[in-house]
Amino acid sequence: MTNKAAEIDELVARWVRPQIRQLSAYQVADAEGLIKLDAMENPYQWPEALREEWLDLLRxxxxxxxxxxxxxxxxxxxxxxxxxxxxxxxxxxxxxxxxxxxxxxxxxxxxxxxxxxxxxxxxxxxxxxxxxxxxxxxxxxxxxxxxxxxxxxxxxxxxxxxxxxxxxxxxxxxxxxxxxxxxxxxxxxxxxxxxxxxxxxxxxxxxxxxxxxxxxxxxxxxxxxxxxxxxxxxxxxxxxxxxxxxxxxxxxxxxxxxxxxxxxxxxHQSVFDRQTAAIRQARDTLLGQLQCIDGIEPFASHANFILVRLAPGRADHVFHDLRQCGVLVKNMHGSHPLLADCLRVTVGTPEENSAFLAAFRP
Ligand SMILES: Cc1ncc(COP(=O)(O)O)c(C=O)c1O
Known part of the structure; x- marks a missing residue:
């Protein structure tokens, strides 16, 4: 390490509050090229005519x-x-x-x-x-x-x-x-x-x-x-x-x-109302499909995601396998004892949810 780098480290250790040094920054996974089911986003874009109207305003x-x-x-x-x-x-x-x-x-x-x-x-x-x-x-x-x-x-x-x-x-x-x-x-x-x-x-x-x-x-x-x-x-x-x-x-x-x-x-709230109604319906469909899979425990949800508990020791493997297959979910295992072996999947479009289910090998 150069002298300057050591000096910087020393200053950081001296002045940054210990509580901050002990923290890890909020992690956001790289979703490039993946079906993004990790962050509770609405998967739908706006209708084209609405986008045009919006772009006119932005201009x-x-x-x-x-x-x-x-x-x-x-x-x-x-x-x-x-x-x-x-x-x-x-x-x-x-x-x-x-x-x-x-x-x-x-x-x-x-x-x-x-x-x-x-x-x-x-x-x-x-x-x-x-x-x-x-x-x-x-x-x-x-x-x-x-x-x-x-x-x-x-x-x-x-x-x-x-x-x-x-x-x-x-x-x-x-x-x-x-x-x-x-x-x-x-x-x-x-x-x-x-x-x-x-x-x-x-x-x-x-x-x-x-x-x-x-x-x-x-x-x-x-x-x-x-x-x-x-x-x-x-x-x-x-x-x-x-x-x-x-x-x-x-x-x-x-x-x-x-x-x-x-x-x-x-x-144009009605556009969002239609989209969120579709997401709710897709959530209930996805929950029903997950409930049919042996050996896992999906939890009923009032949000736009579903938490699923897998067999002990499976969460990391399943998370990585899903990623290999192009589907990004959130691995909750290790974040809290009550979330042991759990993944959280955001509800996407019916096509995205099917892709998730096809890749899901619990
Ligand atoms: C319970 C809860 N509150 C707040 C937020 C943050 O929302 P925002 O995008 O408005 O910062 C989240 C995001 O995941 C959340 O789950």
Whole structure:
């Protein structure tokens, strides 16, 4: 190693916080040339006529200017299509990932804690770590339901500033009992954020409960319904909370192209509704097909993916074999004890799902 390289390593070791050095960066697999069933994307493009209309708008985009700081057109579209009640303001994020960070920054401080359940979306823990907050994960029951006794006692013990609950949960795909979630909201001393990233694939929501609880916020994203490339998420709830969180938002975080594209596409919500309805149907078909395969355990899902448990020791092999056959899924084995031997497959088009099944040798 050259002297300069050693000097750099020394400085990095001295100054980068140990919590950051110990982290691994969020991994995104290379999907080049593969059928991409790893990231809960909507597999469908837009009809050609709609693309043309959209491109006409983009041609006029003033990318020499900063975007509108508040993105009012985007907010109006989200409010309308997601039935956000009047009086509940929105704050927008560059994906809901950024909102998780903004919420955590708003409440971070010495001794402040973030709590979530495990296994769940990994960014809750990662962002708590970025901000030097203590993170407490409470394991789900083996059937992925909430262990409400442990959860309530951990809330009592740790007094978390912030609780994230994904509903439906990723990577398990299930919904928790509403009554249990209400007990958590009532017991929590701080904020409870219900993360409804998979709302397009289920019929239940906490949006109608907004305002009934002083500590309840709901987070959504447009990623899973078909706009993952735009990077746009929203958080809503009582104004007093949203106004504080809004202060942590970086200026112009929703860029010009995203604003134009989101506003346009939310005016064509029926296209997404048809696509997500097709994905739901394909999910149920795929689940039925997986249930017919001996020796594996597919878990029922209210999202656009299915978690499957394979025979002990098979997950790595099956993951690599699928990849060899051109199909990329997510290998969950090793990420949490409750996910031993599990793969997570995103629901694609019927053709993609058939290709997955043809290559799947559990
Ligand atoms: C539960 C949950 N919340 C949030 C996200 C992030 O969504 P976004 O694309 O809006 O950052 C994901 C992505 O997988 C997720 O599973």
């Amino acid at each position: 006029k985009a003033e990318i020499n200017r900063y975007p509108h700081p508040q993105a009012p057109g985007v907010k109006a579209g989200l409010r309308r299509t997601m039935a956000i009640p009047d009086g509940m303001p929105l704050v927008l994020g560059n994906g809901s990932d950024e909102l998780i960070q903004m919420i955590a920054m708003t409440v971070a401080g010495p001794g402040r804690k973030v709590l979530s359940i495990e296994p769940s979306f990994v960014m809750y823990r990662m962002i708590a770590t970025f901000l030097g907050m203590e993170y407490q994960g409470v394991a789900l029951n083996p059937d992925f339901s909430l262990d409400i006794t442990s959860l309530l006692s951990e809330i009592e013990r740790t007094q978390p500033a912030l609780i994230f609950l994904a509903y439906p949960n990723n990577p398990t795909g299930n919904l928790f009992a509403q009554d249990d979630l209400l007990r958590v909201i009532e017991a929590a001393p701080g904020l409870v954020v219900i993360d409804e990233a998979y709302a397009p694939f289920t019929d239940v929501s906490f949006v109608p409960k907004l305002g009934q609880y002083a500590n309840l916020l709901v987070m959504r994203t447009v990623s899973k319904m078909g706009l993952a490339g735009l990077r746009l998420g929203l958080l809503t709830g009582p104004a007093a909370w949203i106004n504080e969180i809004e202060k942590t938002r970086l200026p112009y975080n929703i860029n010009v192209l995203t604003q134009i594209s989101a506003e346009f596409s939310l005016n």
